[in-house]
Amino acid sequence: MAFIRKYDKPQKNEDLVNERIRFREVRVVDNHGEQVGTMSSREAQAKANEAGLDLVCVAPKAKPPVCRIMDYGKYRFEQQKKAREMRKNSKAVSLKETQLSPTIDVHDKNVKLKRTLKWLESGDKVKIAVRFRGRQMAHIDIGQKILDDFVAECADYCVIEKPAKLEGRTLTAVLAPKKSKK
Template sequence: MINGQIRDKEVRVIGSDGEQLGVMSSRDAQKLADEAELDLVKISPKANPPVVKIIDYGKYKYELARKDKENKKKQKTVELKEIRLSPNIEANDLNTKMNNARKFLGKGNKVKVTLRFRGREMAHAYKSKVVLDDFAAKLEDIATIEKPAKMEGRSMSMTLTEKK
């Protein structure tokens, strides 16, 4: 809320240079802001009495937008990368998939390792859990298991995250 939108009887006023001017009526605070050719902005509406500040509102909005932009730059989004395996995967193929998982984990992403079963492979799904356990064991120096291996339809999957 700015200027005429402030309807409170009494407000605590902070001057343009940061000094406290005390508690006064909102009309008097508006007069002070008009004399300084600045805006009266409600900073803390939940305080008792509400806190208002005499500042240039356009500059204030610009500073808030800049802070938000800086915070978004520093923010890191974590993606979920998926690696698909089959129950009868060869050692070299498994190593290649493991190297890809290392890259993903190194970049700070989570890795979902999925073991897909086709046709008659479903009959021996419980034996294939060893492939996922082996995958996790070889990556345990840089990864921890977030979600353990679990059957989901025709596939078994687990999620790995980077160690802190």
């Protein structure tokens, strides 16, 4: 009984390289980017060995599969470098929350407004929530007015992604930062 070791099995994201290419016929592209033609995978492997490079399958789903003669180590390095750049350049947009109440005072509202504008300028989305407690549910219109005023003061820095909506005892709206034109 033969045991299959973990490193004998091909991984899902592993490239087809050299002896791992098991197709009968492949279309070959040389290291200068010129098409050599269609040939058996053994012949293609022999050509790659002559050039001192690797045979890498770049399009396994094509008919016939496309293989390229290249330096595989350099190719992997370039792929990892591109992936690092993509991760570095991508910015996760977080959702911050500002909580208001229907009885908020002017100064408290201004403090929360200043903090919200800072978040919008840094590129974060902001969820504005007006929470109603107890008998305040009878005066939702007051909370709606406070939310509308707050959003109007933020209008220069944001766009309304989700307009005000009452969900249970909370009136919420979501603001997204304006795209800066460079």
